[in-house]
Structure formats: structure tokens, C-alpha cells
Amino acid sequence: xxxxxxxxxxxxxxxxxxxxxxxxxxxxxxxxxxxxxxxxxxxxxxxxxxxxxxxxxxxxxxxxxxxxxxxxxxxxxxxxxxxxxxxxxxxxxxxxxxxxxxxxxxxxxxxxxxxxxxxxxxxxxxxxxxxxxxxxxxxxxxxxxxxxxxxxxxxxxxxxxxxxxxxxxxxxxxxxxxxxxxxxxxxxxxxxxxxxxxxxxxxxxxxxxxxxxxxxxxxxxxxxxxxxxxxxxxxxxxxxxxxxxxxxxxxxxxxxxxxxxxxxxxxxxxxxxxxxxxxxxxxxxxxxxxxxxxxxxxxxxxxxxxxxxxxxxxxxxxxxxxxxxxxxxxxxxxxxxxxxxxxxxxxxxxxxxxxxxxxxxxxxxxxxxxxxxxxxxxxxxxxxxxxxxxxxxxxxxxxxxxxxxxxxxxxxxxxxxxxxxxxxxxxxxxxxxxxxxxxxxxxxxxxxxxxxxxxxxxxxxxxxxxxxxxxxxxxxxxxxxxxxxxxxxxxxxxxxxxxxxxxxxxxxxxxxxxxxxxxxxxxxxxxxxxxxxxxxxxxxxxxxxxxx
Amino acid sequence: xxxxxxxxxxxxxxxxxxxxxxxxxxxxxxxxxxxxxxxxxxxxxxxxxxxxxxxxxxxxxxxxxxxxxxxxxxxxxxxxxxxxxxxxxxxxxxxxxxxxxxxxxxxxxxxxxxxxxxxxxxxxxxxxxxxxxxxxxxxxxxxxxxxxxxxxxxxxxxxxxxxxxxxxxxxxxxxxxxxxxxxxxxxxxxxxxxxxxxxxxxxxxxxxxxxxxxxxxxxxxxxxxxxxxxxxxxxxxxxxxxxxxxxxxxxxxxxxxxxxxxxxxxxxxxxxxxxxxxxxxxxxxxxxxxxxxxxxxxxxxxxxxx
Numbered sequence: 144x145x146x147x148x149x150x151x152x153x154x155x156x157x158x159x160x161x162x163x164x165x166x167x168x169x170x171x172x173x174x175x176x177x178x179x180x181x182x183x184x185x186x187x188x189x190x191x192x193x194x195x196x197x198x199x200x201x202x203x204x205x206x207x208x209x210x211x212x213x214x215x216x217x218x219x220x221x222x223x224x225x226x227x228x229x230x231x232x233x234x235x236x237x238x239x240x241x242x243x244x245x246x247x248x249x250x251x252x253x254x255x256x257x258x259x260x261x262x263x264x265x266x267x268x269x270x271x272x273x274x275x276x277x278x279x280x281x282x283x284x285x286x287x288x289x290x291x292x293x294x295x296x297x298x299x300x301x302x303x304x305x306x307x308x309x310x311x312x313x314x315x316x317x318x319x320x321x322x323x324x325x326x327x328x329x330x331x332x333x334x335x336x337x338x339x340x341x342x343x344x345x346x347x348x349x350x351x352x353x354x355x356x357x358x359x360x361x362x363x364x365x366x367x368x369x370x371x372x373x374x375x376x377x378x379x380x381x382x383x384x385x386x387x388x389x390x391x392x393x394x395x396x397x398x399x400x401x402x403x404x405x406x407x408x409x410x411x412x413x414x415x416x417x418x419x420x421x422x423x424x425x426x427x428x429x430x431x432x433x434x435x436x437x438x439x440x441x442x443x444x445x446x447x448x449x450x451x452x453x454x455x456x457x458x459x460x461x462x463x464x465x466x467x468x469x470x471x472x473x474x475x476x477x478x479x480x481x482x483x484x485x486x487x488x489x490x491x492x493x494x495x496x497x498x499x500x501x502x503x504x505x506x507x508x509x510x511x512x513x514x515x516x517x518x519x520x521x522x523x524x525x526x527x528x529x530x531x532x533x534x535x536x537x538x539x540x541x542x543x544x545x546x547x548x549x550x551x552x553x554x555x556x557x558x559x560x561x562x563x564x565x566x567x568x569x570x571x572x573x574x575x576x577x578x579x580x581x582x583x584x585x586x587x588x589x590x591x592x593x594x595x596x597x598x599x600x601x602x603x604x605x606x607x608x609x610x611x612x613x614x615x616x617x618x619x620x621x622x623x624x625x626x627x628x629x630x631x632x633x634x635x636x637x638x639x640x641x642x643x644x645x646x647x648x649x650x651x652x653x654x655x656x657x658x659x660x661x662x663x664x665x666x667x668x669x670x671x672x673x674x675x676x677x678x679x680x681x682x683x684x685x686x687x688x689x690x691x
Numbered sequence: 692x693x694x695x696x697x698x699x700x701x702x703x704x705x706x707x708x709x710x711x712x713x714x715x716x717x718x719x720x721x722x723x724x725x726x727x728x729x730x731x732x733x734x735x736x737x738x739x740x741x742x743x744x745x746x747x748x749x750x751x752x753x754x755x756x757x758x759x760x761x762x763x764x765x766x767x768x769x770x771x772x773x774x775x776x777x778x779x780x781x782x783x784x785x786x787x788x789x790x791x792x793x794x795x796x797x798x799x800x801x802x803x804x805x806x807x808x809x810x811x812x813x814x815x816x817x818x819x820x821x822x823x824x825x826x827x828x829x830x831x832x833x834x835x836x837x838x839x840x841x842x843x844x845x846x847x848x849x850x851x852x853x854x855x856x857x858x859x860x861x862x863x864x865x866x867x868x869x870x871x872x873x874x875x876x877x878x879x880x881x882x883x884x885x886x887x888x889x890x891x892x893x894x895x896x897x898x899x900x901x902x903x904x905x906x907x908x909x910x911x912x913x914x915x916x917x918x919x920x921x922x923x924x925x926x927x928x929x930x931x932x933x934x935x936x937x938x939x940x941x942x943x944x945x946x947x948x949x950x951x952x953x954x955x956x957x958x959x960x961x962x963x964x965x966x967x968x969x970x971x972x973x974x975x976x977x978x979x980x981x982x983x984x985x986x987x988x989x990x991x992x993x994x995x996x997x
Contacts (some may be wrong), residue, residue: 261711405783405822432785432793441783531780534746535836539797542766687749 148246148256148344152263156229157270163225168278169216175209175286206283206290208370210298215363218275219302223334226268227308233260234395235317241403257318257395261388264310272303297367297470304360304380310386319394321401333358350360358383435541440556443519450511451561454503454569461502462572465495495578496658499569500588504653508565508592513624516558518598521616523550524681525607528691537690547685551678554600562593574633580658580660581649585661588653594670595652599624601677608685648673695758697722697844697875698743702752705735705742705899712738714899715752720877725870727886727907728879730896736879737777740848744774753972759842770798773842777849777879779833783822787832790821794836801839809835812861827853834862838869845869848879860984865890915952916973921945923967 206559234257237243246256260624279295309330317326337357341364344354354360361380367372410427413419431441491497524547527533566582566589603620607613631649635641644650651670655663698720705713720726730736741747743754745765754761756768763967781790787810795801810817815831816824823834830852830853837845845866851859866876866889880886886893893901893910903910916939922945931937936953951958951973962968 232894271914390956403822408784411820428786428789432789433796434793435797438793448800531776531778532782534741534776535774535779535833536797537744537746538769538772538776538837539794540766540768540770541797676960690741 144341146545148251148259149263149266150203152233152260153266156263156267159228160225160267160271161274163221164218164274164278167213167221168274168282170217171209171213171278171572172282172285174213175206175282175288179286179288184217202675206288207293209282209288210279210293210295210368214275214279214295214298214363215368216304219305219362220334220338222268222271222275223306223309224303224331225271226264226306227327227330227334228311229264229267230310230313230330231317231323233264233314233317234391235321235323235326238321238401239404243400244402247400253395254392256391261311261314261391264314265307268306269302271306272299272690275299275302290442292685293368295368297370297372298363300372301362301365301367301377301380304377304384305359307384308380308387310357311384311391313389314396318391319398321398364597382630386639410444419619435536436552436556439519439523439550439553442522443515443557446515446518447557450515451568453563454508454511454561454565457507458503458565458570459572459575460469460567461499462569462574465498465576465578469493469498495573496584496656499573499578499580499585500653500656500658502590503569504588504658508589509595509628509649509652510607512558512561512565512592512596513599513621515561516554516596517617517620517624519550519554519557520600520603521607521620523547523554523604523607524685525611525613525616528611529613543686544682547604547678547682551601551604551681554604555597558593558600562589565589565592581661584658584661588657588663591652591657591667591670594667594674595648598648598670598677601674601681603683605677605684608681609688611688611691694722695755696720698726698752698754698756698846698877700739700743700752703742703749703754704751705738706750707746711899713742713749716896716899716901718894718901718904720875721892722875723870723873724891725876725878725889725892727864727893728877728896729731729881729883729886729893730879731881734896736881736896737848738899740776740846740877740879744768744846767935771842772844772846773837773840774845775833775837775847775850778852779830781821781829781832784820787815787817787821787824787835790832791817791836791839795839798840802841805841806835806839809865812865813858813970825853827855827858830854831858838865842874844875844877846877846879848850849881850878851882851885859885872978915950916975918949918951918958919970920947920949920962920968921970922947923969927965930964934958934961 216443234243237246247253276296276299277300283290312333313326313330316329317323320326337359340357341354341359345351354364358380361376365376367373367376408427410423414423414427416423430437493499509511520596524533527536537543538666565587569585569589570582571582572578573585599620602623606616606619610616627647627649631644631647634644634647648670651663655666696719698718700716700718703716703718704711705714712831716735716739728736728739742749743756743761745761745768747763757771759765759768761768782793785793789804791801795803795806810831813831813834815835816828817832819828821829821832830850834850837847837850851862854862856964863885866878870876870891878886878890883938887907890907892906893903894901925944926942926947931940931947931949934953934957936951937958938950938952940947940949959971962971
């Protein structure tokens with residue numbers, strides 16, 4: 144696989160593309176199975192806004208709903224997202240890592256490198272597209288539903304071209320500037336913005352045509368799943384792709400290559416600016432490095448900011464949406480089968496509390512907070528061991544226990560900040576949408592989510608303390624969270640196994656319905672106690688072990 | 692300052708499964724010396740350092756630093772030492788000054804005027820992010836963090852990697868000043884020339900065993916001599932094979948060159964038998980040759996073992 148730049152590019156990234164697309168294929172099969180068991184009439188009554196956001200088409204059979212739910216929305220975003228990450232790493236990523244110099248130390252031109260990288264990117268996008276197409280063709284057969292009236296091949300062709308557009312946009316920005324953050328930021332940012340714009344603009348009268356300036360429009364604007372390939376739209380997508388290849392080629396040839404660099408954060412820029420230097424020097428400099436806690440907490444500032452901002456915006460949006468949807472929501476809750484109700488948290492979406500729980504607290508908020516806590520927990524010890532800074536850190540007169548406690552505190556602080564911001568976002572949404580949900584209850588529910596996240600963060604910490612391996616800690620805790628979530632959702636459906644759900648930390652999160660009843664202190668104590676226990680375990684494990 | 696031995700290792704062993712990274716190592720450092728710890732890559736130098744600093748735990752034996760037990764008093768130990776790990780890795784997102792501030796905060800009691808002095812002497816740029824510095828400039832920040840608390844004992848693992856010759860000599864000058872103040876330096880290295888320049892005493896480690904432990908002067912004196920012998924006519928080397936201490940003998944008609952670390956009297960007697968010796972020149976082998984000889988023995992060991 145190392146015969147040329149092309150084959151190496153493929154071998155570097157084929158796993159991420161395969162994993163992403165195979166997972167989506169499995170999701171599609173699962174979704175098809177779920178939809179098969181539901182009374183579909185409720186979807187016909189859904190408000191246009193929801194249907195657009197989730198990619199449902201107004202009429203059609205089970206297969207269309209499944210494709211719509213998984214492919215038009217989730218698959219297209221994930222698939223294009225992987226393409227963006229490959230496009231970014233192609234040129235700009237190699238410059239950031241400092242390997243571009245070695246690569247070009249061989250008698251190969253920049254044109255050769257770019258051509259091979261581009262070909263690698265296209266092949267990987269084709270590979271992902273074939274996996275998705277295969278899953279799309281197989282899933283209905285497995286589940287036993289009809290695909291009459293659907294053009295999965297047309298949808299996939301447009302989805303492939305869509306991923307190509309955004310992947311090559313990342314390649315073009317990276318090729319022109321050599322800046323990986325800019326490259327992934329612009330491509331991923333435009334991808335999300337154009338997805339939202341294309342989903343939401345048509346609902347606003349007079350602005351529907353504005354959607355046409357966004358590349359996403361040429362993916363599903365013609366509804367290829369029902370109408371087949373739209374030649375003109377496909378031509379726009381392929382034309383954009385070709386344009387981006389040209390931009391990358393010209394940009395990469397004409398500029399100075401970058402040396403290996405580290406990213407510059409917003410704080411760094413403010414620190415360098417003479418106007419803000421004095422204030423920022425304290426925040427980005429001395430305060431940040433005043434101890435293990437602040438330094439560790441500051442390291443995930445980017446992730447904390449993105450997650451918090453997303454929840455705040457979502458909180459406001461979800462709050463605002465409620466009134467328009469209330470009537471339809473009440474009927475949905477009545478019609479959903481028990482299994483589906485369990486998955487969305489057994490809530491009555493017709494009430495404001497149920498709506499906030501179903502849309503935010505049952506899944507989105509815990510996922511976001513667990514991601515934050517588990518990332519910090521898994522990186523706490525292992526990443527310093529992996530990069531080799533643990534030895535230097537431990538050359539100071541501080542004990543291993545103090546490091547574990549400091550890193551744990553940093554994790555809890557960041558989760559705490561996210562909890563406060565989540566509460567603010569949801570409270571704002573509740574206030575703007577006039578939902579009338581109490582601020583105390585919102586704070587209580589967010590706090591419970593934070594405690595739940597801390598359990599999995601502390602689990603990641605313990606796994607890292609025992610092994611010093613970041614991936615093991617990250618995947619271990621994420622897997623545990625997934626299993627715990629499913630256990631809490633599914634086990635209660637069975638009469639024999641329902642008691643086992645109590646083993647899942649999720650059982651102590653929303654069971655007392657904190658959005659209505661406020662905090663359940665015994666549940667909070669259980670989650671807090673689990674966290675403390677896992678941190679104590681980490682202390683023991685980390686103290687006993689040879690450092691890597 | 693403490694009167695206890697700066698470093699004392701007793702029967703120190705570290706095994707990873709079947710791999711014996713350290714084998715029954717005994718070593719005692721003396722206060723105020725610069726100790727050169729020499730060995731090829733993979734000999735166990737870093738394992739030894741990580742074991743005495745409690746990063747990893749010995750399979751057998753114990754060690755102490757400045758009289759404190761490596762295991763029980765590891766925090767106290769680190770109040771008194773400066774440490775530079777091999778292949779110095781620092782936080783790429785912090786500037787040099789941020790890095791030093793962080794470490795100073797974790798330690799307490801760092802004299803910033805001394806930091807400034809060190810930065811000036813080593814010509815270190817503390818305003819740039821570590822990730823944007825060249826490896827030599829990064830190493831300077833690593834050196835400063837090891838020096839900055841004026842430690843009683845400095846433990847440095849391959850410290851001069853990436854430094855230019857000018858900076859290397861400045862670094863050696865700092866080491867010698869510290870030793871003159873009664874501080875102890877433990878310098879691990881595979882570059883002999885460096886150890887030769889600054890060390891008072893040398894230990895050589897291979898396959899996790901300490902195979903030699905001598906003062907630099909001792910090592911030179913007892914060590915090998917290079918000998919050239921000029922004969923009056925073709926040399927007869929028949930008896931030479933029996934003399935203990937002869938290595939690498941080469942005979943070229945009326946000349947012989949050899950390395951020798953045996954008794955000179957035996958050699959002279961044997962040479963004189965049946966030969967007319969015109970001239971003998973001997974010189975001290977330099978440390979490089981001694982060092983290589985130890986490693987060559989090493990290779991012989993390995994051939995024998997297999």
C-alpha cells in the first residue's frame with residue numbers, strides 16, 4: 144500500500160471512511176426495522192419544518208422514510224464530513240505535521256503530490272459511496288420492505304457528488320493556504336450552514352430561491368430519491384468539484400510551503416494584539432498555567448465552547464419551535480409504539496417539559512456532556528504519557544495523586560461550565576417560547592446530565608489510569624455509555640429484565656422527571672457517588688502502575 | 692545541602708517479561724561530581740533514570756536520592772532535583788515562558804532572575820510557542836526548566852541533543868559551575884566526547900548491567916595503550932599470542948601495531964625474544980577507543996551467547 148502517494152493516501156484513511164459508512168448502513172437497517180413497526184400516518188401529519196429538518200418526504204412507503212431519516216440527513220452529513228477531513232489532511236494536514244517536507248524531498252513535483260492526493264480523495268469518496276449504496280440496496284431486503292418508487296441509486300449519486308464538493312473544497316482551501324484549521328473550518332462550516340439553509344429557507348416565503356446559492360441544494364433540492372437523477376444539478380455539483388481541484392492546483396503551486404506548526408487559538412490572537420495584550424496575557428498566559436487544574440481545563444476550551452454554543456443555540460431553537468408544533472406533537476406521542484417511546488425517553492412531547500426532555504435532555508444534552516467529560520477523562524493521564532510530558536510534569540514535587548485529582552477537577556469544572564451554559568440556553572428558549580418551565584428545574588435537569596456525564600468521564604479517567612492508553616479509555620467509556628443508555632431504554636420493556644435497568648447510570652438521570660419535580664437528591668447522590676468512587680479507583684490504579 | 696549520597700542504587704533490577712532492562716545495578720554517586728552514564732541505545736540508561744525517579748517500579752532492589760527512598764519519598768526527592776528526560780517533549784501550545792511558569796508554579800520558589808539569566812546565557816526565545824521552535828531551541832527550554840530551581844542533583848538524559856556547538860559549550864560551563872557549588876550532575880549520554888569534556892567519573896552500562904565504573908583519569912591510565920614496534924628485519928610474532936592483554940595485533944613485515952592493556956614487562960620480554968627491536972612507541976588510547984573496545988566485547992559476548 145506504500146507504492147505511491149496515491150496508495151498511501153488511501154491506506155491512511157480507508158478505515159475512517161469504511162467505519163463511518165458501514166455504521167450508517169447498520170443504522171439504516173435498524174431504522175427500516177423500526178419504521179416497519181410504526182403506524183406511518185403520524186408522519187403525514189408532521190409539520191413541514193420537522194419533515195424538512197429530518198429529511199422526511201411527505202408521502203411514500205417505509206423505505207422512503209428510512210432513507211429519508213438516515214440518508215438525506217445523517218448519512219449525507221457524516222459522509223461529507225469524512226470527505227472534508229480527508230481533504231483537509233491531504234495537503235494542509237501534511238504541512239501541519241511536518242511531513243510535507245520529507246515527502247517533497249523525494250524527486251516528485253507538487254503537481255504529482257496534489258494529483259495523487261486528489262485521486263486518493265476521490266477513490267475514498269467512491270468507496271464510501273459504494274458502501275452506502277450497498278447498504279441502501281440491501282437494507283430493505285433484509286427487513287422485508289418494498290422499495291417501489293424510490294431511486295436509491297440516484298440519491299447516492301447526488302450524495303457522492305455532494306461529499307466530493309465539500310471534500311474538494313477542503314482540499315482547495317488547504318492547497319491554497321496550507322492552513323488545516325481554515326480548511327476544515329470553511330468546508331465543514333459551509334456544509335452545516337448550507338444544510339440548515341436548504342432545510343429551513345424554503346419554509347420562509349420569498350426566500351426559497353436563496354437556497355440555490357448553497358451547494359447542499361444541488362444534493363437534495365430536486366428530491367432525487369423520488370424523482371431520480373437531476374442532470375443539471377449533478378452538473379453543478381461536478382462543475383464545483385472540478386473548480387475546486389483547479390483552485391487547489393493553482394494555489395498549491397504558487398505559494399511557500401508551511402513549516403510544522405501548532406494551531407493558534409482565539410486567545411492566542413488576542414494575546415498578541417497590543418490592545419488586548421495586557422488582559423489576555425493574564426488569561427491566556429499566567430492564569431492558564433497557574434496549575435494542573437487550570438491548564439487541563441483550558442486545553443479543552445475549543446471543545447467546551449463548541450459544545451456549549453451548540454446546546455445554547457439548540458436550546459433556544461427547540462424552545463421557539465414548541466408552540467408551532469404543539470398540536471401535532473400531542474398526536475405523535477399517542478401514536479408512537481412503546482419501543483419507540485422508550486428510545487426517545489418515554490415522554491409526552493405534547494407538554495413543554497416533555498418536549499424539552501424528548502428533544503434535548505433525553506439524548507442530545509447527555510451525548511454532548513458525556514463527549515466532553517469522556518474526552519477530558521480519557522486524555523487526562525494517557526495523553527501526557529503518550530506525548531512524553533508526564534515525565535517532565537512528575538519532575539516537579541507533586542504526587543501522582545495530585546495529578547489525578549487536578550485532572551479530575553478540571554474535568555468537573557468544564558462539565559460544570561457546560562451545565563451552566565446548557566441551563567442558560569434552555570432557560571432562554573423556554574422564556575422566548577413562553578414554555579413556562581421553571582429555571583430551577585432546568586438547572587436541576589442540566590445538573591443531573593452533568594452528573595451523569597461525570598460518571599462516564601470518571602470511568603474514562605479510571606481506564607486511562609489503569610492503562611495509560613487514550614483510545615482504550617475513550618472507546619471503553621463511550622461504549623459503556625452506549626450500553627448503559629440502551630439498557631436503560633430497552634430493559635424496562637421486558638418484564639423479566641426490567642430490574643437490571645437499575646444498573647445503568649442513565650436510570651438515575653431522568654427517572655424522577657427533574658424537569659417537572661426538580662432534583663432528586665438520592666439519584667444525584669448515586670451519580671455523584673459513582674463519580675467519586677471511580678476517581679478514587681483512578682488514584683489507586685495510577686499510583687500502582689509503571690508510567691508509559 | 693544533604694550529606695547523603697546523591698544517587699544510591701542497590702541491586703536495582705527491572706524486567707519486562709523476559710527482557711531484563713536493568714540487572715542488579717549497584718551505583719553510588721558522590722556529592723559534587725559530574726557523573727557520566729554511558730551506554731549505547733537501548734542499554735538501559737533511561738530505564739535506570741525512570742526507575743530511580745519512581746516513574747516505573749523496580750522488579751528487585753531499591754534506590755535512594757539524596758537519602759530519600761525513591762518509592763516512599765518520591766515527592767520530597769523532586770523538591771531537590773532538576774530533571775531533563777530524553778527526547779525532551781514539551782507542551783506545543785504553550786510558549787517557553789508559559790511552560791516555565793507552569794513548572795515553577797507546580798514547584799514553588801523559583802528565582803525568576805535566575806531564569807532570565809539562564810535564558811540569556813542559552814540564547815533561548817521564551818516568547819514563541821514550543822511547537823513552533825526548532826528542536827535545539829526547544830531543548831533550551833527543557834534545560835532551563837531543569838536548572839531553574841538550582842537543584843542539588845541534576846539528572847539529565849541526553850541533554851545536548853540538538854544544541855549547536857556554541858550552546859553545548861555554554862551548557863557544559865553551566866554544569867561545571869553547578870558542580871563547583873557542590874551540586875551533583877548525573878549525565879546520561881551515548882556521546883563519549885561530551886562525557887569526556889565534563890565528567891569526573893564514568894559508568895558504562897550495557898544490556899542493563901553496569902560493566903565499568905571508574906574515574907575518567909583512572910579509565911585513561913589503566914586503559915589501553917596503542918603500541919607501534921619497529922623491528923630490524925621481518926618480525927617473528929610466534930610468542931606474542933601468549934601475552935595476556937594484546938588485542939588487534941597487525942604485523943606488516945618489520946612493523947607491528949597492537950592495542951595492549953596487559954603488563955608491559957611481559958610484552959617487552961616476549962618482543963625481545965628472537966627479535967631485534969629498533970624502536971617502540973606507545974601512546975594512551977583515547978576514550979573513544981576504550982569505549983568502542985567495551986562495546987566490541989559486548990559484540991563478542993553476543994556472538995558467544997548465540
